[in-house]
Amino acid sequence: MNFLPLAHALASRQDLPVPAWLFAWGASIVLVVSFFALAAGWRSPRFEQLHERPLGAGLSRVLLGLPVQALCGAVGVFLLGFAVYAGLEGTEAPDRNFALTFLYVTCWLGFPFFSAIFGDLFRPFNPWRAVGRAAGAGFAAIAGQRAAHASYPERLGRWPAAIGLIAVVWLEVVWGKAGSGFDPQTVATAALIYSGYTLAMMAVFGVEEWCEKGEVFSVYFGMFGRLGIFGSRDGRLERRRPLSAATTWATIPGSAAVVIASIATTSFDGGQEGAFKDGIESLTGWIEDLGFSLLTSLRLSSTVFMLLCFAGVGLIYLLGVRGMRTVPGAPSTEKLRTGFAHTLIPIALAYLVAHYFSFFVFQEQAQFGFLLSDPLGTGTTDLFGTVNWEVDYTVLSANAIWYVQVASLIVGHVIGLMLAHDRALVYWPDYRNATASQYWMLAVMVAFTCFGLYLLSVANG
Amino acid sequence: MALLALIAATALVACGGGDSATTETSGGENAPVTGQFAPVADAPSAYSIVGGEAELERSGGGTTVAISLNGLEPKTAYIAHLHSGGCDQPDPGGPHFQFEKGGSEEPPNEIHLRFTANAAGEGEAETTSKREVPAGEAGSIVLHVDDSHEMTSVEADEPEVETIFVHEGVDHSQEGSGHPGGEPQQAQSGKVACADLEGAAAGAGESTADVEGEVPTVVVRDGEPVGGVQTLEFDAGDEIRFQVSSDAAEEIHVHGYDVSKEVPAGGTIEFDFPADLEGIYEAELEQLGVQIAELRINP
Numbered sequence: 001m002n003f004l005p006l007a008h009a010l011a012s013r014q015d016l017p018v019p020a021w022l023f024a025w026g027a028s029i030v031l032v033v034s035f036f037a038l039a040a041g042w043r044s045p046r047f048e049q050l051h052e053r054p055l056g057a058g059l060s061r062v063l064l065g066l067p068v069q070a071l072c073g074a075v076g077v078f079l080l081g082f083a084v085y086a087g088l089e090g091t092e093a094p095d096r097n098f099a100l101t102f103l104y105v106t107c108w109l110g111f112p113f114f115s116a117i118f119g120d121l122f123r124p125f126n127p128w129r130a131v132g133r134a135a136g137a138g139f140a141a142i143a144g145q146r147a148a149h150a151s152y153p154e155r156l157g158r159w160p161a162a163i164g165l166i167a168v169v170w171l172e173v174v175w176g177k178a179g180s181g182f183d184p185q186t187v188a189t190a191a192l193i194y195s196g197y198t199l200a201m202m203a204v205f206g207v208e209e210w211c212e213k214g215e216v217f218s219v220y221f222g223m224f225g226r227l228g229i230f231g232s233r234d235g236r237l238e239r240r241r242p243l244s245a246a247t248t249w250a251t252i253p254g255s256a257a258v259v260i261a262s263i264a265t266t267s268f269d270g271g272q273e274g275a276f277k278d279g280i281e282s283l284t285g286w287i288e289d290l291g292f293s294l295l296t297s298l299r300l301s302s303t304v305f306m307l308l309c310f311a312g313v314g315l316i317y318l319l320g321v322r323g324m325r326t327v328p329g330a331p332s333t334e335k336l337r338t339g340f341a342h343t344l345i346p347i348a349l350a351y352l353v354a355h356y357f358s359f360f361v362f363q364e365q366a367q368f369g370f371l372l373s374d375p376l377g378t379g380t381t382d383l384f385g386t387v388n389w390e391v392d393y394t395v396l397s398a399n400a401i402w403y404v405q406v407a408s409l410i411v412g413h414v415i416g417l418m419l420a421h422d423r424a425l426v427y428w429p430d431y432r433n434a435t436a437s438q439y440w441m442l443a444v445m446v447a448f449t450c451f452g453l454y455l456l457s458v459a460n461g
Numbered sequence: 462m463a464l465l466a467l468i469a470a471t472a473l474v475a476c477g478g479g480d481s482a483t484t485e486t487s488g489g490e491n492a493p494v495t496g497q498f499a500p501v502a503d504a505p506s507a508y509s510i511v512g513g514e515a516e517l518e519r520s521g522g523g524t525t526v527a528i529s530l531n532g533l534e535p536k537t538a539y540i541a542h543l544h545s546g547g548c549d550q551p552d553p554g555g556p557h558f559q560f561e562k563g564g565s566e567e568p569p570n571e572i573h574l575r576f577t578a579n580a581a582g583e584g585e586a587e588t589t590s591k592r593e594v595p596a597g598e599a600g601s602i603v604l605h606v607d608d609s610h611e612m613t614s615v616e617a618d619e620p621e622v623e624t625i626f627v628h629e630g631v632d633h634s635q636e637g638s639g640h641p642g643g644e645p646q647q648a649q650s651g652k653v654a655c656a657d658l659e660g661a662a663a664g665a666g667e668s669t670a671d672v673e674g675e676v677p678t679v680v681v682r683d684g685e686p687v688g689g690v691q692t693l694e695f696d697a698g699d700e701i702r703f704q705v706s707s708d709a710a711e712e713i714h715v716h717g718y719d720v721s722k723e724v725p726a727g728g729t730i731e732f733d734f735p736a737d738l739e740g741i742y743e744a745e746l747e748q749l750g751v752q753i754a755e756l757r758i759n760p
Contacts, residue, residue, distance in 0.1 A: 012716035012717035012719075012742060012743070013716075013717045013738070013740040013741065013742060014740060014741035014742070014743075015740065015741065016739070016740055016741055016757060016758075016759060016760075393717055393738050393740065394737075394738060397739055397760060398697075398739035398740060398758075398759070398760040399760055401740075
């Protein structure tokens, strides 16, 4: 039996592994760039302030005003509702149903990609936030007072989001091995369950509080949005220096877990058919010998490996933190751990781009082609006349994909180093100590980047 | 791939008569290609002592094929076909050799030899084609019992018949994509012996994809690829050529390229299309949804 990840169930084309020569070039460039960064580091922080520039007051009033917000929220609610409907009522074929591609490709990959450039795009369209705010307004109108909320446990921080993030990817790449019941219905049902859970949590802790800390998609997409150039504060839209908003992201406990979960789950998906394949297979066989069915064994062993990825990525980061702690004048381990978490966001984004960029390009053709015109996959509707638009796999050559993959890892590496260097200058007033601490973060970044390159070079091996 | 070759080699040792096969790939006037007959793996026990020789000679734009066998059933009619693959294929020999691929399944488009064994169980036949079999494409010669001739007393009286281009109008080749409605099981079980010519395996453990005339074959048993999902590599711009043989009727679908072919139960089909998309694509059993091969098209 063959159980394949979701990507196989949707796009027919998989990426070829990065050839050895490109792997060698990529790794070499990473090392050279890293040493250059050490030598040429600036001496005062550059990103630690937002450097924001407010946009026109009129524009802010329109875009952040109630009508536009309500409209965006309604669009979000409609699209979620429609995806659930398509999942429940449409065809069982994953590649012909609107639900899977919309939720797991267009949204799950699209929001990180575009938010990293433009800022948090998900927030205005967040369907649960829209429903929660409407419900809150309704409650206030009827009861004549604002709803009271339980105070959110500070220690919990963003851990619910980190665990939720792993669960979302787990559903896709572990539970959803093709042919094992990961179909549009499953995803639609999961979306309904998640909606109920989210609205309940919003009722308990408050809409904005839960979006800030517990709501998986708000936290995850918002994290990448911190890299982007637009944002809003105090009812005013602003242009920011790229990356600068990221420096204030990881102030909530558990933030490091979110970004580590992102890197780990992408690593697992990228390696499950390559780097981890043999390991997963032998563990599956071992579990099978205990008397479990093949499918159960496979899911169990994949779960173990996904958690191992989380532990491994986390361990590398914590080693870097431990190392920095040894540098004279270092703040507490706790402070270092949250203080450098945001420097991994560019790495997480680079991993996403490297592993899913081509998949996104191919599958979005389906999204805006036949899936838009025939969302239920019945073969009888042609809403927009695009039902015959199939995916053109020639739009990206293998070489183009390889270069984007390697380039994204190198760029992510450089940006991560920049943010880490900047943060070190804040924590260590002495420039030499700041640089010394960065040997450790450099080692962490080189490890992640070379691991990322390695995963690409043995992908589908 | 190595595993597949190994399994195929061990499972079909009875067919391993190709040790003397010579492969001439250089041009010019070639020396005859010869091979030794040996029983196929699932031959009836009565044929366990079958032996003999096959010889294929290219000259002057034509091809002469001669076979001589012993250890056959006395006074029984046989037919031999030139096949494009080697004896070690799961369906020994693979598909019939054809001058025009996908064309007529009778001579002169294929090379058939008919004869009836004498009282001592010996027989021989020779045929000449006016066209030259391309180098490397003369895989093997496979011998069947010829059902259509069993009852003809005329030939039984004459033990040694040289048959050249007999046109019976009877379709003996029940394999191939053109005849999903036939009874391929019978055709396969009718196979008695096989002699490797140019289709001898290029050594176990080595990819056979590079050998001219040797097309990689994915073997499907019980709805799964033997030896796991097979990786087949091609270069963009080349031809994607591979075979699938299956014990059950299925539809083989190559994703991305969106090419499908029906394979009959016990039959073998060959894919041959240009590699114009780069990347990794799956070939799967469409009805079962099981992946059998991974096609890698390198830039």
